[in-house]
Amino acid sequence: MIKTLLVVLAVAFAQPQADLSGPWAFAVVDLGVTNTSRMVLTQSGETLSGRIGNQPVEGTFRGGAISIKSADRSATGTFAAGQLTGELSQGGRTLKWTATRIPPRPVQPRTHTFEPTTFELYFTSRVAPVLRIAAGDTVRTWSVDAGGVDAKGERRSGPGNPQTGPFFIEGAMPGDTLVVRLNRIRTNRNWARSGSEVMANALDPYHHANLKWTEPFNSRWTIDAAAGIVRLEQPPDNLKDFTVPLRPMLGCIGVAPGQQLAVRTTDSWRFGGNMDYNQLVEGTTVYLPVNHPGALLFVGDGHAAQGDGELTGDALETSMDIEFTVDVLEQPNYGQPRAENDDYLISIGVGGSLDQALQMATSGMMRWLERDYKLSATESAIVLGFAIKYDVVDLVGTQVSIAAKLPKTALSKLRKAS
Amino acid sequence: MIKTLLVVLAVAFAQPQADLSGPWAFAVVDLGVTNTSRMVLTQSGETLSGRIGNQPVEGTFRGGAISIKSADRSATGTFAAGQLTGELSQGGRTLKWTATRIPPRPVQPRTHTFEPTTFELYFTSRVAPVLRIAAGDTVRTWSVDAGGVDAKGERRSGPGNPQTGPFFIEGAMPGDTLVVRLNRIRTNRNWARSGSEVMANALDPYHHANLKWTEPFNSRWTIDAAAGIVRLEQPPDNLKDFTVPLRPMLGCIGVAPGQQLAVRTTDSWRFGGNMDYNQLVEGTTVYLPVNHPGALLFVGDGHAAQGDGELTGDALETSMDIEFTVDVLEQPNYGQPRAENDDYLISIGVGGSLDQALQMATSGMMRWLERDYKLSATESAIVLGFAIKYDVVDLVGTQVSIAAKLPKTALSKLRKAS
């Protein structure tokens, strides 16, 4: 007993009670599936209060032993080596849990110059991040074109929108919103390739069946960045004077989708991905729902320019210099991609048909107005009814998308709740 | 024989051989259904040549008797009282035909001021025209609001987009394109009414099921034409400062649909109709396919302003002063509504779903580029792929619509065939 006492005293003196206050990544493993939430604790003496996800918790921390409970779960554990581990009881079952501290947001954001060497063909959490960055940090990097060819014309990856990334953003937790400001999206070579047929799903099928496409057609384009235009290298006569204004955009921007999904980088869904949205240009801020710790951000598939919907399947595919700054918002997460530029709030709906995509886009915008601007359903109806603009975003892949846009001129006339 | 000779001489002297040269409305009645086409004849002596619709015809005109034939039809008849009548043989059957002269386009266009007294609730050829006008003419008139109420607040018709018209345009024949330039579209009273709920087909159904609409909601608006804004008469707090820029548009513009159809003026189809397109404003030119002799033009359903899709079912419904100028293009007719403004060529697709509407819109634009600009399919793909913009036009009715827009900046870079 003396021995025990001595140990206790030793602990008590050598290791004064730690302060568990602050945010933690709280992970529960259930039959092989890990679910991670943000736990935020406030410690006052030996008393703990706070929340796990949105659920309030309270408990105690005493002598290295933690005990917390929420309305339907209770957990015990120990604190060692900066980590909490223990057992959780929920619904009559006992599960393991761990918690690690979420590092504080750095006072001074950093700028990372990242040279990619691997390129990912799947939006997934099944690959290791290429770089860990913090909220507030800026990344300067580049992407290969949709076919995997870089600025020097070298093939670096198999085709199908190979991505740069994924980037792990410290502190981003499931349920959060990842903010990605596109600081600089610029073409970095003088050529692009495009498709030369309109996709069948954009055409009246009887019209489509009678079209005679020119084959072969040289769809290589010259990018004249100085003049700000793109032109076919070998145009047919009718298009001898045809040029496209250079307007570089990212065809792909997305985070790892839910759990262990691996989605081809030619497709999109609620996590973003291959949205092919011609408004995702330099100066735009993109909001993505975080599904995994660290968010795991992917970027790629640069287009020198693109009409609505990416009608030709391949736009002006080219390699790109990319600079973005990330941030993490704890709440709210609208479960779908959103964006914002000087002129618009933008809610992007992704669905199996345009009708379903438009429904998701409109509902996303209404939720945004409700949560951030405290509008009632009817107030939102009034605002959207007379101000909404829709863009047909993307017609490519198993999912199509439509964006609902609210002009900031309309927004400026709302009395936003404080 | 002497007698016959005398008769012939008498005819020859008394009635010098008429000249059938020029355009005719050629009508065939088949088991109760009348099909009318433009017949254009050139007479040289007793020899006739020309076409009926797109089919070449040739024949003779001698002593008041006409005989013409095309590849698969032959007709005989007589000319009397300025009209041709006779029998037609096609596919082994004998049918009656008549032809009346299509009046020449007046040298001097006129401006008609038309005071409506009746209002139509169906787009149809089953009603008598309210006014006959010529290609080149201008009409100054007005419309009641969607509920049937006029500028003075008087109820003039049952609700459901009562139309002003139909106007019969001399010389417009099935297969032609009716051109309607909207010279002036202005609100003419100081109030409007709107819907106050977003339609269910624009929302995620799970979101829609949980919405709480404010009922009753006073959705009467004040139109301040001088200031160019519209505001709720009794706004809720959040919308106290909310105003909508006044941008008057026509919710309905259409011609009589094919044959004897009668379509509610709350619906739309390939003849136009209740398209609720917020780009159909003053200064826009609308192109409509002619399905009936005289086209039968209807206008109405003025909106003081509207977001895309007419999300609230009713936009800012109000009465309107309308001035338009019509013209008739013999060819081509693209079988769907189109429009043009300073910035865009616009092809409007109408379909049972947004996916189908977009297909019709894109194909319509490709046909336009092919026929008027002589682009090949691949050239169109290139142009549209990097310049097309889509608008979600209308979500109301049994048909929805999407517009494909081609910027004139892109068009100006095409080498249009002469």
Next chain:
Amino acid sequence: MIKTLLVVLAVAFAQPQADLSGPWAFAVVDLGVTNTSRMVLTQSGETLSGRIGNQPVEGTFRGGAISIKSADRSATGTFAAGQLTGELSQGGRTLKWTATRIPPRPVQPRTHTFEPTTFELYFTSRVAPVLRIAAGDTVRTWSVDAGGVDAKGERRSGPGNPQTGPFFIEGAMPGDTLVVRLNRIRTNRNWARSGSEVMANALDPYHHANLKWTEPFNSRWTIDAAAGIVRLEQPPDNLKDFTVPLRPMLGCIGVAPGQQLAVRTTDSWRFGGNMDYNQLVEGTTVYLPVNHPGALLFVGDGHAAQGDGELTGDALETSMDIEFTVDVLEQPNYGQPRAENDDYLISIGVGGSLDQALQMATSGMMRWLERDYKLSATESAIVLGFAIKYDVVDLVGTQVSIAAKLPKTALSKLRKAS
């Protein structure tokens, strides 16, 4: 005063107070639009009670003068020559009304043999009925084929599903359900014609664009009614032994759509019409929503047989002998076509896309279970979740349709409310 008394006495003696009890067709004309409802009155002395549509009314009838009112309307009028006429006050406006007695259902139903001489190409109330029949009556008639050709091979109408009818059913009022039992649907000649290409909207567009159809193809078929089969007259080698079981059906059955609509008989909507449903065969009972007094029933477009969806645009088009018996149910009207056979309750959804059609079909069946079988939403979910069958009904026209079918074996296990 004496004089007045004498008059009153004279009236009292000469015209004993009529009894207004019973059903009336109550018609209000509002700015040119007539709305007709069933008014049911019960007279007790000089006191009236009852309803107009679903609204309770009460009032008085005294000396030939009627006065009734409901929650939001009041009407006065006079009774003369078996008819009521007067003025109605609603919403501050004064409108004219009339009411005529709805004849009682005959004790003895009749069978009418009707030889059609005209054929209608529009579902509409704008044409005069060809025959007036009563609830309970049976009609024996026939239809031409989709191209207008009769049993003898004579062309009787222009093409596009010319209809036999419309039949006016006495007592059928807007809001009612028209019941049409198909007693006998039989081919009456030995040949049919069909399409020979699959419609583009039923095919993957890339597949469709590469198909090579055999042209010309002789798609004339021989109907061998004795053997119960149909075979191509000149089959290609692979189809030398191919026969189709004879299963005569009506491609079209419908009532006049709402108000003054005129819908082509190649199209369908909530009033039925060209549904092309291969389950509408002899022995089936069809339920249609009544939109106009008399319902105005149309039948036609017989098919000797048809796969789901009428994939080839034209099925085995032929003329048909038709016998049906009608009935009128006052309530409920589900706003869409329904049917019933020995095996199934059938709710037919019509919409702009298959997705929308399925939604209408399922909701229609749930409403049916709720109203006729008193099931709660969850009870319906349970029943439908494990018993529902869907048919793809029709892919032709501006609207497509899907049927939801509930097996009667499942129905027999419900405790239907009495």
Next chain:
Amino acid sequence: MIKTLLVVLAVAFAQPQADLSGPWAFAVVDLGVTNTSRMVLTQSGETLSGRIGNQPVEGTFRGGAISIKSADRSATGTFAAGQLTGELSQGGRTLKWTATRIPPRPVQPRTHTFEPTTFELYFTSRVAPVLRIAAGDTVRTWSVDAGGVDAKGERRSGPGNPQTGPFFIEGAMPGDTLVVRLNRIRTNRNWARSGSEVMANALDPYHHANLKWTEPFNSRWTIDAAAGIVRLEQPPDNLKDFTVPLRPMLGCIGVAPGQQLAVRTTDSWRFGGNMDYNQLVEGTTVYLPVNHPGALLFVGDGHAAQGDGELTGDALETSMDIEFTVDVLEQPNYGQPRAENDDYLISIGVGGSLDQALQMATSGMMRWLERDYKLSATESAIVLGFAIKYDVVDLVGTQVSIAAKLPKTALSKLRKAS
């Protein structure tokens, strides 16, 4: 040199020239992506001929060195330890290749009894197979229910259709068709759970918004296998007598999707997966396109019974005893799931909307008739037009599905090409 000669002689004598004849798994690694095809060689002396995939190849094999080429590729390599390795030149690039023998189909098929211990929540090739079996083999195994609970009521996996498998089928190569005959699909416990609300995408949104679901609702069912029925444990009054006929089916059957995709087992696509098709019962044969070497077959999500479309999201979810026999067909692979039972050929179309799913289903059936029955497009149109039946398969997930079914009675009347 002598030494070299001796070595060569030694090789020549000690290792007589191997015979490379037969099938090989030919794998090329290109920038991290492995593409595997079946190579079939015939060796005659030192001369090789055959094909890689569908491309003819020829070459030589001499002294352990192989050299082969096709129209656009040439490869060299060496044979050692039963394996070929070398370099491949295509499009100016040099890639590594290897080939391993595809084992011959065993003379005697085996029956494997497999006790699962892990359960997969993704259809993917990213997991190791649980068992390797040969074409012709039979597997007896079982599955947990959609929530992860086994026959004994023990929770074995997280929820969301945990799968048994994947099974690696020797010799199955990308482009092949995997045949899975469902010999035995039987429930193995006496209870199930279901959903109790109709999914919103199956309902008219206005109807859906007004529904009042009973909450909580006990949706636990008793399976009475002896009586062949399923009944609610605690039914509401109206459903006291309601039973569902026991008809066990597999909600999920699928192979690993293309490349490295990982698709949730709640979703479906061209590889099959969670199709929730109530025709996939005991006695049915399922055909799946092979995307990976070994196919990687997953099975699970047993339903005791289900109406069309899995209207309640969860059907009668239960654990299941499963026995199936696999086979591999080298060609053709239709790129989508198909099935066959005593009555029908079945082509399953999966798409973002029902309209798209139906298009894929119909085109799949036409391709089947074209390739296996040598029908022309027009012949297929005739057969399908009058014999096709559609099933609404599944309304759950990001993709929905429709099946096109051709009755074998119609098939039996075709003169199938030999």
